Amino acid sequence: MTLTVFFSAPAVWEEYRTLLPQLLADAGIDADVVIDAPDPAIVDYIIYAPSAPLQDFTPFTNCKAVLSLWAGVERIVGNQTLTQPLCRMVDNSLTEGMVEWVVGHALRHHLGMDRHIINPDHVWDATCPPLARERKVAMLGMGALGSACAQALAALNFRVVGWSRTDKKVTPGIPGYHGAEGLESALRNADIVVTLLPKTPETENLLNAERLAMLKPGAFILNPGRGPLIDDEALIAALDSGQVGHATLDVFRIEPLPQDHPFWSHPGVTVTPHIAADTRATGAAKVLVENIKRGEAGLPLLHVVDRVFGY
Ligand code: NDP
Ligand code: OXD
Numbered sequence: 001m002t003l004t005v006f007f008s009a010p011a012v013w014e015e016y017r018t019l020l021p022q023l024l025a026d027a028g029i030d031a032d033v034v035i036d037a038p039d040p041a042i043v044d045y046i047i048y049a050p051s052a053p054l055q056d057f058t059p060f061t062n063c064k065a066v067l068s069l070w071a072g073v074e075r076i077v078g079n080q081t082l083t084q085p086l087c088r089m090v091d092n093s094l095t096e097g098m099v100e101w102v103v104g105h106a107l108r109h110h111l112g113m114d115r116h117i118i119n120p121d122h123v124w125d126a127t128c129p130p131l132a133r134e135r136k137v138a139m140l141g142m143g144a145l146g147s148a149c150a151q152a153l154a155a156l157n158f159r160v161v162g163w164s165r166t167d168k169k170v171t172p173g174i175p176g177y178h179g180a181e182g183l184e185s186a187l188r189n190a191d192i193v194v195t196l197l198p199k200t201p202e203t204e205n206l207l208n209a210e211r212l213a214m215l216k217p218g219a220f221i222l223n224p225g226r227g228p229l230i231d232d233e234a235l236i237a238a239l240d241s242g243q244v245g246h247a248t249l250d251v252f253r254i255e256p257l258p259q260d261h262p263f264w265s266h267p268g269v270t271v272t273p274h275i276a277a278d279t280r281a282t283g284a285a286k287v288l289v290e291n292i293k294r295g296e297a298g299l300p301l302l303h304v305v306d307r308v309f310g311y
Contacts (some may be wrong), residue, residue: 002031002044002296007052008069015281016047023289029296045292046084050075057081064295067288068305069279071145072226072277074199077310086305087291090144093283095284100194101117101224101276102149106158106192109220110135132157136216140206141196141225142168142310145277149194151175165202165309187214192222198311199226200268209234218245224276227252232263239268250276 006013006020015034020081024031038041040059048054050071057066058081065085068076073088103296108114111129135158139150142162154160154174162176164187169176177186183206187193197203207230221244223230232253238244249263249271255274263269291301305311 002292003037003042004027004031004045004047004292005037006031006033006035007054008049009049009051012049012051012069015283019060019281019285020288023285024292025078027289027293028054029289029293031044031292032103034093041283047288048076050306054221055079055081057084060084065291065301067291071277071279072198073305073311074226077305077307085301086307087301087303088305088311089279089284089287090303091279091283091287093280094115094277095145095148097277097280098145098224099148099152101250101272102194102196102222103156104292105138106153106194106220107156109192109246109248110158133159135159135191136161136189137192137194138163138190139174139194139196140183140186140229141194142197144195146194146196146222147171158192161190183211184214187211189214189216190219191216194222195225195229195294197225197229199228200310204228205231205234209229209237212238212243215243219243220245221247221249223247224250228276236262236266239266244268246270250274 006016020033040060042270043063046060046063046066047069048066057079063086066082068086068088071094073086076082077086089091108134115125137144137153137160139160139162139272142150142164146162150160150162151171160174162174163182164176164178167178196206200218201299205228209231212234235244235247239247246268250272257263257271263271294301
């Protein structure tokens with residue numbers, strides 16, 4: 001019998017408490033899933049959401065892996081007490097949600113929908129937007145989420161370029177840049193920038209004043225990655241000067257975004273409350289079960305986080 005402890009907010013546990021044991025049983029795994037283990041030393045797996053208070057992993061001396069319910073692991077990856085393999089969430093439903101959010105908000109700005117939706121003076125402005133093929137999109141981060149979003153936008157004919165840490169050829173038709181030297185090529189004259197990078201020391205304040213100045217004047221920013229990827233003050237200055245036309249932000253340095261934060265009232269900012277892509281229990285539970293199955297069979301775990309690179 002394997003023992004898994006589920007560390008999360010109570011509402012999250014409710015979504016998994018019946019589903020997870022059922023899927024484990026279907027997979028032929030004799031397993032128990034609890035929220036409170038009598039003895040940490042007998043725990044085989046930890047399922048972890050950042051809403052959980054757990055900080056000290058030291059007592060879990062026989063734990064084979066910590067399975068994160070979130071894709072982004074910045075709140076746990078540097079925890080010195082966590083010595084077990086850490087796996088992050090990569091799941092189709094998470095990816096689908098992110099693709100829908102990114103494509104929806106990209107189209108909003110590309111088509112200039114706002115001026116027709118909010119038109120109190122009934123202005124007959126018949127200016128047609130350019131075609132997607134005339135817009136350059138810089139996708140910063142070409143991992144599980146970024147590459148899917150890049151492909152979806154490219155399928156609509158946007159001129160998508162990707163940027164990642166390593167030199168990777170992701171998709172035919174999507175030029176890929178990498179490293180510090182590739183960033184300017186990706187950003188230069190971009191009409192739309194999407195940030196789907198993890199928060200690491202290397203990515204913090206990546207979009208600063210200098211880099212925002214590389215974009216096409218009036219460019220749109222979509223940030224569903226993490227708040228600290230963008231220098232808040234530099235973004236506000238770029239919005240005020242018109243260098244950035246609009247920023248749609250899903251993630252923030254402090255969440256919920258404090259009421260007095262200038263993003264709430266800035267006319268050039270749309271705030272969405274960290275809803276770009278939710279971890280849905282039905283998809284995520286299958287990923288968790290697959291990793292427990294692999295752990296029990298001695299097979300390599302999926303989506304293991306590289307502690308050196310922090311994602
Ligand atoms: P992945 O780990 O699959 O991809 C990360 C990408 O970022 C990779 O392409 C990686 O490059 C690139 N990268 C990392 N560090 C650097 C760097 N220093 N310079 C250049 N590129 C870098 O992550 P996901 O796609 O699954 O998720 C991305 C992020 O999205 C998560 O970390 C999380 O913060 C956020 N997220 C937000 C959600 C929301 O609801 N708002 C939901 C889920 C995730 P390489 O390919 O070379 O390794
Ligand atoms: C995640 C998130 O990382 O929801 O999964 O942001």
